Amino acid sequence: MEFFSPLPLTQAEQKLLESLRKPPHLRLIPAARSLSVKVTEGRAQMPSKPCSRIHAADxxxxxxxxxxxxHGHWVRTDCATGRLDAAMERACLTNTTLTFAGDSTLLQFFTDLVPRTGCALLEAHVHNWHRPRACVKPDTGFQMSWALHAYPVHPVSDHWALKTDFREVTDLLDAIPADGTAAHNNDGVRLQDGNVLHHQQHQQQQQTQQQQQSQRHRHVVLISLFIHLSIHHVNVFGQRMRAVRMAVERLLERSPSTLVLVRGPHTAYHGWPPHLGGDMMGPVIREIIVEEFRPLRDKVVYLDFWDMTVAMENSNFHPDPPINTAMLNAMLHHILKYLTVKETVSQKLLKYRRHLKKESEVPFCPRPILQEVR
Structure with a gap:
């Protein structure tokens, strides 16, 4: 990342800032020391309520x-994570538009979901790391997109990202249509050159199907603002998050069925220059997000990864693959719902497999759990 360095500081101010950056102590107990643990009360009772049934306010x-x-996996104690099945994921993401609005940590989610959903990538003929991305699966009505949020953002000049490709999060949210209208066509992600035509062809193929299924199409939005804003004054982050919250309010007013998730900060020790203090602003940013979205707690899901990344000893501001997978699975548990009154998991899977063979029906995945009455 490209940060201002050196900062226009006095020697005393520079020394103060550098003193805030401490070498991380990931292990307080030396690895060479052996520990003996004796369990006398048996195993603790694990939660039985599925994470997919947790209400947004909780x-x-x-x-x-x-x-x-x-054993290298994150086990939640507030809900039962269950097992994510690939076929179940694809079935429940049918007729769903997934919009990632934020920084490159969400690009990690996007990249990992491509093989899991089986969608086809639509990309511009450029090689910038922060280039806009889109991915579609016309036969199931699934599509997703990612675009880097707007200023303040700190890519390393144009070889990381074209400045014309930055997209304000509020603009992406305002582009999502109202309930009952045609599916979102990812106009918020500008693809260049031949991919525009390629994207239009996919849209034409989907047009008839979208008209028939528009009433059932779902939108899921994941918002993440942290890394690039962490080096600015907290007021900058507060103002940006307030604008995002207002855009979310507008979105939920015209499209109440949209599922909105907000991702909180995570621990990271490497990636920032020493004088920026690393992730020390994470807890402050976390409090700002929680306070700003207080009016929408019963409608918006908060993804809190702070304790997960502490326990998993995350070091980089781009989490390592196992940690990113644990985060992605936590998000999917809020999107997917395993059981309904009318259909069991096995029935949904049977529908989906029939769809793959005959392409004669579209499997139904219920609306997000936050739409249910507690």
Missing amino acids: TWHLAQPRGFML
Whole structure:
């Protein structure tokens, strides 16, 4: 990342800032020391309520810890994560538009979801890391997109991102249509050259199907603002998050069925220059997000990854693959719902497999759990 360095500071101010950056102590207990643990009371009772059934308001409670590491996997103690099945994921993401609005940590989500959903990439003929991305699967009506948020943003000049490709989060939210209208066509992600025509061809193929299924099409939005804004004054982040919250209010007013998720900050030790203090602004940013979205707690899901990244010893501001997978699975549990009154998981999978063979019906995945009455 490209930050201002050196800063226009006095020697005393520079020394103060550098003193804030401490070498991380990831392990307080030396690895060479052996520990003996004796369990006398048996195993603790694990939660039985699936994470997919947690109400949106409950995700804003910041009690910690919410889980623990076991054999390299994150186990939640506030809900039962269950098993994510690839066929189930694809079935429940049918007729769904997934919009990632934020920084490159969401690009990690996008990249990992491509093989899991089986969608086809639509990209501009440029090689910038922060180039806009889109991915579609016309036969199931699934599509997703990612675009880098607007200023303040700090890519390393144009070889990382064209400045014309920055997209304000509020603009992406305002581009999502109202309930009952045609599916969102990812106009918020500007693809260049031949991909525009390629994208239009996919849209034409989907037009008839969209007209028939528009009443059932769902929109899911994930918002993440942290890394690039962490080096600015907290007022800058507060103003930006307030604008985002107002855009979310407008979105939910015209499209109440849209599922909105807000991703909180995560721990990271590497990636920032020493004088910027690393992730020390994370807890402050976390509090600002929670306070700003207080009026929408019963409608918006908060993804809190702070304790997860502490337990999993995350070091980089782009989380390592196992950590990113754990984060992505946590998000999917809020999008997918395993059971309904009328259909069991096996019935949904049977529908989906029939669809793959005959392409004669579209599997139904219920609306997000936040639309249900507690």
